[in-house]
Amino acid sequence: MTTPTPAVPDTHPPADTRSWYKRNEIRVTPWLFLAPGLLFFAVYVVFPIFQSFNISLYRWDGLGEATFIGLDNYRELATDRAFEVSFWNNLKWLVLYLLAIPLGLAIALFLNQTVTGIRLYKSLFFFPFVISQVVVGLVFSWFYLPQVGLLNVVLGWFGTSINILGDPDLATYGIIAAGLWPQTAYCMILYLTGLNAVDPEQVEAARLDGAKGWRMLWYVIIPQLKPATFIAFVVTIIGALRSFDLISIMTNGGPFGSTRVLSFYMFEKALAEFGFRMGYGAAIAVVLFLIMLVFIAYFLWSMYRDEQEARR
Amino acid sequence: MFPRPIQTQSAAAQATYKAALPVVLILWLLPLIAVMLFSVRPEADFSSGNYWGMPSSFDLIPNYSRVFFDSDMPRYLLNSLLITIPTVIGTVALASMTGFALGVYKFKGNLLIFFMFIAGNFVPFQILMVPVRDLTIDLNLYDTKTGLVLFHIAFQTGFCTLFMRNFIRALPYPLIEAARVEGVAEWRIFWFVVMPLMKPAIAALAVLVFTFIWNDYFWAIVLTQGPDSQPVTAGITAFNSQYRAAYHLMSAGSIVAALPPVAMFFLMQKHFIAGLTLGAVK
Structure with missing residues (x-):
């Protein structure tokens, strides 16, 4: 307020002569601050989601006229073998990618000590996460090379060899293993930060009660790591469903389409060699989105609950 | 602190831990180390099939300068x-x-x-x-x-x-x-x-x-x-x-x-x- 408060309260408030903006400042400001961000987000993220739903009802090559075909794209999906393979691969990714959480916890527990140089060790363990997935994919595809790749050189000492990326039954697992490498590093750093915040008094108290080892971990430590576990879960699920780079780099969907996932198959249908089937691609993306929606709803619900608790 | 600080344990356990750290780190970064080793080898090694043996020369500078200039x-x-x-x-x-x-x-x-x-x-x-x-x-x-x-x-x-x-x-x-x-x-x-x-x-x-x-x-x-x-x-x-x-x-x-x-x-x-x-x- 611009006028100084008089010693005796004035019972007749003076007529507000300030400009409209000044009078409504508190109500208007947040919208002014939100406007640019909201505009960008609406144009590039929110509308496109609905547009994709719409495009999935058309037959469209991206250039000419789009023909409305109703649910035909979805009917075609139901009988598309490649779609089925991609869908199951997505589930494999989802389930196996979650291994990053216990693996990350294990490494975090291993590194949660104070010895000389431990900070550097922690950074070096984390460092796969900073590298782009493209490079991770290249690194692993060389690591897996038949005959000359390091993996097969080591296996050769035991008299066996394995061509992971050339075998339709193994290739997906090989790629998931490559993806687990940076993802485990991410979970590790979440848990290292989480372990720092574990209440030492509770640990001591539990120790006096004779808890140690696994029981201590399960009943005392893990419950306290819940926030870290939640974030690890969120980022791992998102990472699993977004997997694209590694597949594109390591196998390009092959051998015989055995490593496709929905995100990759969608890209292939809409933009790559099969010609521009935008509508069909959008339909695949919609399916992927609906899978994700289950998780998004759960994440938002958890965050909403925390928000209600933190209300001030 | 969990796990129990290594300092409170026997000298043998401490020594094992300190020895295990670099070993585990090398295993963890193995795919990356392999690429780094590749990047300093001369081309001749690859054509002669010498992928993992002793490099015949150390070609860090020629390899990287080709990336940058060629x-x-x-x-x-x-x-x-x-x-x-x-x-x-x-x-x-x-x-x-x-x-x-x-x-x-x-x-x-x-x-x-x-x-x-x-x-x-x-x-x-x-x-x-x-x-x-x-x-x-x-x-x-x-x-x-x-x-x-x-x-x-x-x-x-x-x-x-x-x-x-x-x-x-x-x-x-x-x-x-x-x-x-x-x-x-x-x-x-x-x-x-x-x-x-x-x-x-x-x-x-x-x-x-x-x-x-x-x-x-x-x-x-x-x-x-x-x-x-x-x-x-x-x-x-x-x-x-x-x-x-x-x-x-x-x-x-x-x-x-x-x-x-x-x-x-x-x-x-x-x-x-x-x-x-x-x-x-x-």
Whole structure:
């Protein structure tokens, strides 16, 4: 307020002569601050989601006229073998990618000590996460090379060899293993930060009660790591469903389409060699989105609950 | 502290632990070490089948200088910089504003908008691909760095708003009220009261967004095509087809492409980790 408060309260408030903006400042400001961000987000993220739903009802090559075909794209999906393979691969990714959480916890527990140089060790363990997935994919595809790749050189000492990326039954697992490498590093750093915040008094108290080892971990430590576990879960699920780079780099969907996932198959249908089937691609993306929606709803619900608790 | 500090255990256990650390680290980084070893070998080693034996000469400088002087790599690197830096600036600017609006003011729809930003950030990007590519073509921005930058700014704003808003929420609110009582205009509160306190959050977001955008591959191949605008993640595939089976060059090229975010991480480690953990676990 611009006028100084008089010693005796004035019972007749003076007529507000300030400009409209000044009078409504508190109500208007947040919208002014939100406007640019909201505009960008609406144009590039929110509308496109609905547009994709719409495009999935058309037959469209991206250039000419789009023909409305109703649910035909979805009917075609139901009988598309490649779609089925991609869908199951997505589930494999989802389930196996979650291994990053216990693996990350294990490494975090291993590194949660104070010895000389431990900070550097922690950074070096984390460092796969900073590298782009493209490079991770290249690194692993060389690591897996038949005959000359390091993996097969080591296996050769035991008299066996394995061509992971050339075998339709193994290739997906090989790629998931490559993806687990940076993802485990991410979970590790979440848990290292989480372990720092574990209440030492509770640990001591539990120790006096004779808890140690696994029981201590399960009943005392893990419950306290819940926030870290939640974030690890969120980022791992998102990472699993977004997997694209590694597949594109390591196998390009092959051998015989055995490593496709929905995100990759969608890209292939809409933009790559099969010609521009935008509508069909959008339909695949919609399916992927609906899978994700289950998780998004759960994440938002958890965050909403925390928000209600933190209300001030 | 859990697990029990190693110092409280027997000397043998301590020695084992200290010996295990480097061994486990080497195993963990083995695929990467293999690539580094490849990148300093001479070409002759690969043609003679000497992949893992003693290198016949140490060719660090010739290999890396070929990457820098004989290929499109410098252009791709420059493109990456020209895409990443404007995105970082744009995102941080937009997200400071949205974060401020959502963190400081109570108004109808606040939580709804906040959750919209979060939800948008979780979306698999494939659902955006066809419409965004279309929009970019309509704007005449296909195969330009600007087209990529605009999209990245928009998409990253979701995540960054989440981060900024939570950070601003944790600031002492009486500070803002005091400024209001003094009659400070709202935009001045943003600029002179809140912004200076947001420096750590801005630093954290800047390094994170830098890494995310530098490492982006999907949008690079959806929205751009050639060496004029493609960033290094997409360029590396072109580079690799140019030097097919020349493992010494491909691995040197990969290391060069990976280096900037790695450098960023080691320089700004504290901020980086603060950003990744979303400030949720302090």
